[in-house]
Amino acid sequence: MVNIHIEYEGDLHCRLEHDPSKTVISTDAPVDNNGRGESFSPTDLVASGLGACMATIMAMAARNRNIELKGMTVHVQKEMVANPRRIGRLGVEISLPPTVSEADVKFLENAARTCPVHQSLHPSIQIDLKMTLAEEVETA
Numbered sequence: 001m002v003n004i005h006i007e008y009e010g011d012l013h014c015r016l017e018h019d020p021s022k023t024v025i026s027t028d029a030p031v032d033n034n035g036r037g038e039s040f041s042p043t044d045l046v047a048s049g050l051g052a053c054m055a056t057i058m059a060m061a062a063r064n065r066n067i068e069l070k071g072m073t074v075h076v077q078k079e080m081v082a083n084p085r086r087i088g089r090l091g092v093e094i095s096l097p098p099t100v101s102e103a104d105v106k107f108l109e110n111a112a113r114t115c116p117v118h119q120s121l122h123p124s125i126q127i128d129l130k131m132t133l134a135e136e137v138e139t140a
Contacts, residue, residue, distance in 0.1 A: 013039070033085070043087050046117075047078040050090055050127070053117035058094075061111035067104050071097045071134070089126040095134045105131055 003019035012029040027042055029035025040048065051074040062069045073095045081088030094112065096105065109131050112118070118127065 012036075014042075032080075043078060043080065046087060046121075047076045047090055050115075050117045050121070051076040051092055053115040054092060054094065054112040054129075057115040058108045058111045062104075062108060065104070065107070067100060067108070068097060069100070069108075073134075087125050089128065090121075091128045092130070094129070094131045096131060098133050098135065100133060105133070 005017045005019060007015045007017075009015055009026075012035045014027045015024060016027065017024050025045075026039045027045065028037060028039040030041045030044075031037040033041075035041065055069075055072060055074050058072070059069050075093045075095075077089075077091040077093075078087060079089040079091075080086070092112075096108065100108070109129065112129060112131070121127065
């Protein structure tokens, strides 16, 4: 069990403290929903949690197969819908190092889709996952 303490600071801002690490982050309502957009919104944290969870679970699976994922990047695009206001779509683009084989891409994609956050999200949220290999950069 993990405890997270949240204090409402006023003006649509919250202070969140992760009890085990004492790490603090803040949230603000987005501009399109009466906020100033000065920090992550709560739904931004959900989208971020999905991307970070996918990357973490992929890294765990990769470690067991000696696949190096250092340099992997994840980009998450969140789209909201109205009535009720909620997350409608999360587009996730994962760029893997060019050393990852095509066979390992499929293995890693399966790992990403089984991450706990993905499994916890409501099925009405469309999750589009795209995985690509990064271009190898030549050094002179």
